[in-house]
Structure formats: C-alpha cells, structure tokens
Amino acid sequence: MDRIPPSWEDLREGDEVITSDVIKKVDAFLCSVPPPSPPPGSKTRLMSRLLAKMSPSPSFRSQMEQHRSTWGSMSSLVRVLRPQLGLMRPAFWLATFFLVAMGTLFSWAQETNGGLPIAVLAPFLAAVGMAYAFRGEESMREMEAAAVLGRFESAWARTLLVVAYNLLLLAPATLILHGSGTGGPLLFLVLSWLAPLVLVASVGLYLVLRYDSLAGMLGASGVWITLLILEGWNQSLSLTDWQVVTGGWEYRIVLLLTGILLMVHTLRQLQKLDRYPQRAGE
C-alpha cells in the first residue's frame, strides 16, 4: 500500500488507490529536493528571442522604401544605366573591341587614307550594337515596359551605352592614327566616323523600336551602305580617297545633325507613348 509508483506512465486505470501516506511521503521528498533555478540572464535572453520572433519583420516593400529614401539625385543616371550594363554580355564587348583593334591595325598599316577603314567600320558597330542592346523578344519588352524604369529610360540608356562604348573604342584608335600622321586633321578624322555612327545609331534606334532588332540592324546598315555607295558614285566611284568617300566638312556636319535630331525625335516620341492618358484622347 505504501508503494510509490516508479513513474506516472506506470499508473493504469484500476490501480490501487494512492493513500494519504503516500502523498505525504511524496510531498516530503519534493520538499527535500532544492528547486532548480535558471542560469542568470536566461529569462532576459529567452524573452528577447521570443519578442524578436513575434514582432513582424518589415516587409520587403518598406525595406525598399527605406533604402530609396537615402538615394541622392546623382544616382539616378547610375540606376538607369546599371541594369542595361548587365544586359550587355562580355562576348559583345570583346567582339567589338577585337573588330576595332583589327580596323585600327589595318588603318595604321596604310600610308595614306588611314582613316578610311575606321570611318567605314564605325557605323556598322553602331548598327550591331543597337540590335544587340534591343535584342529582347516582344514578351520581354512588355515586361520591361511594365517596370518603373520602362521603355523610355531603357531606350535612352541603351543608346547612350552603345554610342559611348563606340566613342571609347574609337577615340584611342583615332589618336593612334592621328599620331601616325595617316588620318588627316584630328577633328576631321573624328567627324569622319562620329557623324555616320550617330546617324546609323539613330536609324537603328528608330527601327528596333518600331520593328525588331533584326530590322534595326539591317535597316541601319543598309542606310550606311547606301550612303557609301551614293557618295562613291557621286565621286566617280573613287574609293581610294578617304576624304571623298566620307565626304567633306559640310557633309559630315549634316550627317551628325541629322543623326542627333532623329535620335532626339525618336526618344521624345517614345516618352510620349510611355505616358498614360488620364482620359481617352489626351
């Protein structure tokens, strides 16, 4: 009758009734054992961990807003250019660099009309560059258009990247050619490739936005080939003199201005298209 069950699991329905003696013994035993006390500071640690788990973590949206509020106005250009830079793969940079390097070597090797290969090559680089930058399929373009930095920002950022990269590639080449005395006056040499490059890039921009990247590349290259042929035809098909083929001062300035105007017009049209009217017809 005085038996204490070894554990609670041993108790079964129908077991003998525990007497008051047993309860007293258990009570005496429990009183004799000192109660365990938690290590110092454990309650504070436990509470802080529980509170951290229970308090709602800030949403991703609020984290974004918090970071955005620290952005300065200067970073807006970087923010537009950064994603577009990620879109241009190293293979593209390397291929164009290789082409320009070959063109420069070829130009350098010539005793006269050294600027001709670079002047002829530069617009093709622009056409290919624009087509590559705008190579996305229709559905990808849609997704891009629905983003905060939509069609307009993407278009000007890509155009800027392509033109700036070509400028970066061709400027040293021009200096090398000028230094070797094969390219003629510096400004004239720069204009010989810059003017058609800007024109072809702007034609490419218009066509890739209106149609697709293939149309942009073929159309822009086509414009440049046509200009070359027409000018060559005009000058009795003489392709030996770089000044003849790439035109004089006036011709180059007209090409450059036409290119800039077309580019600005295309981007402004895109900006208008990107707006959403409050009411129909606005």
Next chain:
Amino acid sequence: MLELSGVSKAYGQLPALCEVDLIFSQGLYAVLGHNGAGKTTLLRILAGILRPNAGLFKREGRSVGPHLRNHRDRTGYLPQDFTPYPDLTVEQLLRYMAGLKNIPASLVDDRVDQLLQQVWLKGERRTLVRDLSGGMIRQLGLVASLLNDPDLVLLDEPFTGLDAFARQRINGLLREQAAKRTVIISSHVTTDVEGMADYVIILKEGRVKAFQRPEQMILRLAGRVWEVSVGEEQLAYLQRTYTLPRIRIDAQGYRVRIVGSPPAHMVSRPVSPQLEDVYLAMTEEPAS
C-alpha cells in the same frame, strides 16, 4: 482598390475590349475567356503599358495616368509566352529586372534567393535561361514579376507549360500572395483556376459576361446540368441543340453533360454543375 469604368480598347477597327466596368480589391481574380476574348488587352491596360481608347482607370481612387510611375512601381506583370534573354543566367536576368524595378542593389540577393526558393529554382541560379524548360521559364517569369513586392500582380496565362508539381507549387504561392494583395490571372482553362480563385471574370468578345465568386456562378446552373448517355446519332442532335460542356466516351457510347432541360426521350441524370459548365455555357454557342 482598382477600378475600371467604361474602358474600351480597339486595335484599328477591331474592338478588343468594350465598355468594361470592373472593381478589384484584395484576393485572387481569374479572367477566363477564349483566345481573342480580350484577356491580354485587359491585363496590359491594368499593367499600365496599353492606353485604353475610352474610360477611366483608377487605383486607390486616383486616376492612374498622372501616377503611372507609382502604379508601375507597385505592380508585377508576367506577359503571355514570356521569352527572356536566353544568353543570361537566371540570376543575371533577375538582377536585370530588379534594376529596372528600381530595387536597391543591397536587397536584391536576399530577395532573389527567397523567391527562387519558393518556386524550387534556387539550384538553377547559375543556369542559362536557354537551358531551362518551358515550365521553369514560366516560374522564372513569376519570380521576376514578384521581385518588387507588388500590391498588384498580373499574370497572363501563368500555368501554361507547367507540370502538375509546378502547378501545385505556383497555385500555393499565388494563394499566399492573394492573402495580402490583388492577384489577377488569365486563363482559357477553367481547371487552372477552379478551387483557387476568389472571383471569376468571364470575357467574351471583349465584354464582361460574368463577374462573381465561382460558387455563385455555379449556383446559377443548379439543377440545369444533366448527363446523358447517347450514341453517335443522338450526339449529333445534342451538338446542334445544346451547349455541350463535356463529352466522354465510354463502353456504351458517349456520356454528355448538357446545360438546360434534357430531351424527354433520352435517359439523363442530374449532375452537380462545375465552373467549366458555367464557362462554356456563357461562351459557347450550339453548333447550329
């Protein structure tokens, strides 16, 4: 809350949406309709990338037009037949989209990880897009559309090309998203949205034919859906006379579900209506 009132859109002379009035709040909305019914046009307008020819589009009581940037910042959109850049890896593509969505660079890594984990694509982070299956690309598109933690998620045919497991995962993810935001998906397959959507919108030829909770829609047809066992000749008669939601072939011939009173001379039994019955009854005409 999103509100479209009297919104119409035509491509040249071809109407795509006709005076659509819709209101969306939190929850999952399914837009059902055949090809060319106007689903994609509706989603493009909601995404702010297509101008309607007429009508008003408001968000939180304000016209979207002057606040388009803010609208896009809080919207995620997955277009139909999403075809991303094949020469980018999954991570590069998501980083690119995060850039376009103006997400601070320091937050991108964790966000990409978290979302890829949810669609079980974390292991494909460095895989080229061109090496992904069609279903994986669809899931990648879904991740891209959720990157900016949008209040409004627009998914054009999100279940296309998904296997059963991926479908289940996406289903769960969308339900989870719909608990705290507006999710609008389009489909032409009712089984894609059955048991999942809080509201169903049925579009036909650019017009809203129904906009209700699915259970309410189904109630409309209570007692009007029958299953009839017929032979080939009777099947032709039924096809001329009724909208035929579903035809099954069994050993005895054809088992046909019909909406309306069954012909007296045929053996029929009442069956419980389903969303597909409602959808087909509203969008299909009898062959005759």
